[in-house]
Amino acid sequence: MVKPDGVGRRLIGECIGRFERRGLKLVAMRMRIIDETTAKRHYAEHAGKDFFDSLVAFITSGPTVQMVWEGPDAVAQVRKMNGATNCLKADVGTVRGDFGLSTQNNIVHASDSPETAAREIALYFYPEELLTYTMPDEQWLR
Numbered sequence: 001m002v003k004p005d006g007v008g009r010r011l012i013g014e015c016i017g018r019f020e021r022r023g024l025k026l027v028a029m030r031m032r033i034i035d036e037t038t039a040k041r042h043y044a045e046h047a048g049k050d051f052f053d054s055l056v057a058f059i060t061s062g063p064t065v066q067m068v069w070e071g072p073d074a075v076a077q078v079r080k081m082n083g084a085t086n087c088l089k090a091d092v093g094t095v096r097g098d099f100g101l102s103t104q105n106n107i108v109h110a111s112d113s114p115e116t117a118a119r120e121i122a123l124y125f126y127p128e129e130l131l132t133y134t135m136p137d138e139q140w141l142r
């Protein structure tokens with residue numbers, strides 16, 4: 001997901017371009033302003049932490065872009081490309097390491113396991129919105 005700061009800083013295309021060029025396959029995409037209930041469900045694992053209210057306020061503060069990317073080890077690939085949570089600790093060459101300075105306002109979100117991905121996909125997409133199709137270059141990306 002591109003978070004409100006990523007959208008506000010005009011980095012949607014930059015993020016999508018990086019995942020696309022890496023060889024991942026985009027199978028679903030939509031844009032929405034996340035409501036408070038959905039935000040609290042999304043970040044339920046952080047409920048009770050001192051930054052929870054601030055995080056919910058941030059993620060609901062403007063448009064976001066939800067995407068589902070497929071590919072070998074897609075979860076690990078995307079998290080590596082996003083970089084460490086704190087942008088100051090994120091390697092240069094990652095989205096957060098190249099474009100961010102903050103821990104909270106870190107441009108992108110990515111699921112941290114296939115199980116989390118399934119839960120988060122269900123929060124934002126109807127099953128029929130996930131497309132099944134073949135890319136012509138898939139033989140080179142296995």
Ligand SMILES: Nc1nc2c(ncn2[C@@H]2O[C@H](COP(=O)(O)OP(=O)(O)OP(=O)(O)O)[C@@H](O)[C@H]2O)c(=O)[nH]1
Nearest residue numbers: 051054055084085103104105106108109110111112
């Ligand atoms: N203000 C504040 N926000 C934080 C802090 N730690 C994490 N966050 C925010 O909460 C989000 C979720 O935290 P984590 O799940 O631990 O980090 P992550 O998995 O790298 O990031 P996500 O892909 O967004 O889940 C982060 O991406 C930040 O936006 C913190 O210490 N302070």
Ligand SMILES: [Mg+2]
Nearest residue numbers: 109110111112
């Ligand atoms: Mg996380």
